[in-house]
Amino acid sequence: MLKLAAVLALVAGPAFAVGLEIDVTGEANGTIKIDLFEDVAPNHVAQITAIANAGDYDNVVFHRVIEGFMAQTGDVENGVVGGNMSRAGTGGSDLGNIKAEFSDKPFDRGVVGMARSQSPDSANSQFFIMFDAGHFLNGQYTVVGEVTEGMDVVDAIKRGQGQSGSVSGTPDVMSAVRVTE
Template sequence: MSTPSPRASRRQTPTGSASRWPQMRKLAALLALVASPAAATGLEIDVAGQSNGTIRIDLLEDVAPGHVEQITALAREGAYDGVVFHRVIDGFMAQTGDVEFGREGGDVSMAGMGGSERDDLDAEFSDIPFERGTVGMARSQDPNSANSQFFIMFAPGDFLNGQYTVVGQVTEGLDVLDAIKRGEGPNGAVVGAPDVMSEVRVTE
């Protein structure tokens, strides 16, 4: 999904009304704030399998508004419910969120290759470091390819800083995160039945 580019407008301000436009714009902005629904502030992820419990995440709307909007929309649709942790590397991170190929009970051999029906997102890189419990958006080699998959850090990963979009931070449930079934080999692919996000809820 590309960022809309600004366009130069040739339309002129109506004669005699220029002084009123700033006030009207301020009023419109205030009305929009009043009418807007409360912004999503987090996710609750119920984990089932080898690990059982709930991971609570604070989302960073101010840092990555486009990514937060996308993942909360998917969560509200129930798209994440029943999606497995398909790639889990001990001492590094647990990856999930492939709503296309990562559903529990299906053939998850393709998990990690898919996304959602929504557009890919332009990168929203920041100076927030990847620490234990940081939530980042997975992507391909194209920086603007994040879609639905995300990962949660077991430990700091400074080499990711500024290279992947940070969307949140775990506030509760690090013990649940630590108990997620690990994968095997350098790629961390989970053999057998992976742990699953049984339900993902948006908190306000």
């Protein structure tokens, strides 16, 4: 009987999942809970959790927000409240860039993906949350997780201007980001 229980535990995987809890302040106020996909993008999840555990995502703005598409944040170099907001979206962390971990998970509403430059292997700290499906991103960007609670908070994030989605004035902020298990 114990052997069967051990086999079932192995097949079922770990009893816990890694996630993020993001407290948002600004026009949007509340908490976003994200389940991170360790099995899909282990290197990306490791980097995100390391940055969050270091407190580097705290007080980082949503610098690029496009209606009907996504809200982007995570520039721990240039997107920190009180920093030079004109450069928000151009920086990353002190950690190296991550090789792409593309999967068959589609970019549906609530899916979290890693932002990058033109190089598929240039993701670092920035990520985005989808407002709506964006299947044109499938196989082009790494899916790292999915919102499990707080899509109403995501939907309330202050939108940016024009096609670039750059947020002017006072953007919404990830005031605190915690890793959960």
